[in-house]
Amino acid sequence: xxxxxxxxxxxxxxxxxxxxxxxxxxxxxxxxxxxxxxxxxxxxxxxxxxxxxxxxxxxxxxxxxxxxxxxxxxxxxxxxxxxxxxxxxxxxxxxxxxxxxxxxxxxxxxxxxxxxxxxxxxxxxxxxxxxxxxxxxxxxxxxxxxxxxxxxxxxxxxxxxxxxxxxxxxxxxxxxxxxxxxxxxxxxxxxxxxxxxxxxxxxxxxxxxxxxxxxxxxxxxxxxxxxxxxxxxxxxxxxxxxxxxxxxxxxxxxxxxxxxxxxxxxxxxxxxxxxxxxxxxxxxxxxxxxxxxxxxxxxxxxxxxxxxxxxxxxxxxxxxxxxxxxxxxxxxxxxxxxxxxxxxxxxxxxxxxxxxxxxxxxxxxxxxxxxxxx
Numbered sequence: 001x002x003x004x005x006x007x008x009x010x011x012x013x014x015x016x017x018x019x020x021x022x023x024x025x026x027x028x029x030x031x032x033x034x035x036x037x038x039x040x041x042x043x044x045x046x047x048x049x050x051x052x053x054x055x056x057x058x059x060x061x062x063x064x065x066x067x068x069x070x071x072x073x074x075x076x077x078x079x080x081x082x083x084x085x086x087x088x089x090x091x092x093x094x095x096x097x098x099x100x101x102x103x104x105x106x107x108x109x110x111x112x113x114x115x116x117x118x119x120x121x122x123x124x125x126x127x128x129x130x131x132x133x134x135x136x137x138x139x140x141x142x143x144x145x146x147x148x149x150x151x152x153x154x155x156x157x158x159x160x161x162x163x164x165x166x167x168x169x170x171x172x173x174x175x176x177x178x179x180x181x182x183x184x185x186x187x188x189x190x191x192x193x194x195x196x197x198x199x200x201x202x203x204x205x206x207x208x209x210x211x212x213x214x215x216x217x218x219x220x221x222x223x224x225x226x227x228x229x230x231x232x233x234x235x236x237x238x239x240x241x242x243x244x245x246x247x248x249x250x251x252x253x254x255x256x257x258x259x260x261x262x263x264x265x266x267x268x269x270x271x272x273x274x275x276x277x278x279x280x281x282x283x284x285x286x287x288x289x290x291x292x293x294x295x296x297x298x299x300x301x302x303x304x305x306x307x308x309x310x311x312x313x314x315x316x317x318x319x320x321x322x323x324x325x326x327x328x329x330x331x332x333x334x335x336x337x338x339x340x341x342x343x344x345x346x347x348x349x350x351x352x353x354x355x356x357x358x359x360x361x362x363x364x365x366x367x368x369x370x371x372x373x374x
Contacts, residue, residue, distance in 0.1 A: 005243040007046035007209030012059030016311040027228040046209030047082025047173030080130040081106040082173040110140030123166040131173040173209040184232035281306040
């Protein structure tokens with residue numbers, strides 16, 4: 001049995017004011033061509049179908065066409081919502097679509113029940129887990145202490161009735177500890193949304209979405225398939241592909257990647273304005289980083305002659321200044337409001353804040369924070 005694994009389509013995404021729908025149509029057409037070539041039995045779509053919770057009509061039409069083409073080819077489709085999706089919109093008409101072998105889980109309803117596939121004596125159970133947060137899970141397990149994303153996922157999976165005789169596949173959209181992220185993803189500061197890879201030990205294959213680089217995590221069969229199109233200039237996104245898993249006799253799973261070739265890629269060109277204008281030019285979507293120490297006149301029109309798909313221009317000197325500003329902001333963030341006020345008072349008056357004045361200011365600050373009641 002063969003299954004395709006894709007995710008993070010982000011249909012309708014706008015990158016630096018450029019609508020990528022036409023580019024997305026091209027890569028989705030390549031997926032359909034790979035389906036015709038390799039004839040998989042099903043396709044796993046691991047969330048972030050759209051780039052926004054309320055996608056445009058054009059974006060919905062693109063995905064509707066893609067889904068219809070998959071159904072016409074007789075594939076079983078397994079689809080979940082991601083953090084960019086509206087779970088209710090993705091879940092709409094899911095019961096009706098099951099009649100066409102399109103299985104959708106947009107809303108978490110407290111349980112995971114498998115969809116069974118059988119072919120030539122092989123049994124495959126596919127579990128669909130949409131993107132979840134702790135508060136999505138707490139109402140269904142009030143006796144459990146669910147204080148983190150990791151605990152939320154582990155709680156849900158601990159209640160799954162696994163069939164040891166089947167090949168068990170989980171489709172999920174979460175951040176797994178140890179995976180490599182890139183600039184185009186929404187990842188929580190401090191790793192608050194991290195899930196330990198060992199949470200998935202019961203599953204033979206875990207089809208992940210959320211991170212945009214194709215990669216394995218801890219073992220070959222816990223995998224992010226990555227996006228079909230690069231959504232940032234970060235090199236961490238890597239080459240684009242469809243992940244194909246072939247389930248051999250028994251429970252052996254062979255994983256292959258099938259290359260996808262976007263019509264226009266993304267590239268970064270850096271140097272002085274003179275060096276950049278003297279370069280070869282290209283048809284890719286381009287970010288230009290200028291290293292000149294001073295402002296230039298009419299930069300964008302001059303660059304577009306060489307780079308017609310120029311998306312953005314950055315100035316290295318300004319970037320350094322911005323980083324210094326961030327560093328200063330972090331230093332300020334580490335200090336209390338009282339410390340900042342005392343420093344401001346001393347700079348303005350030339351005197352240190354008296355102890356009785358400090359006490360008065362602290363009282364006023366407390367009242368403000370508590371709602372202004374005295």
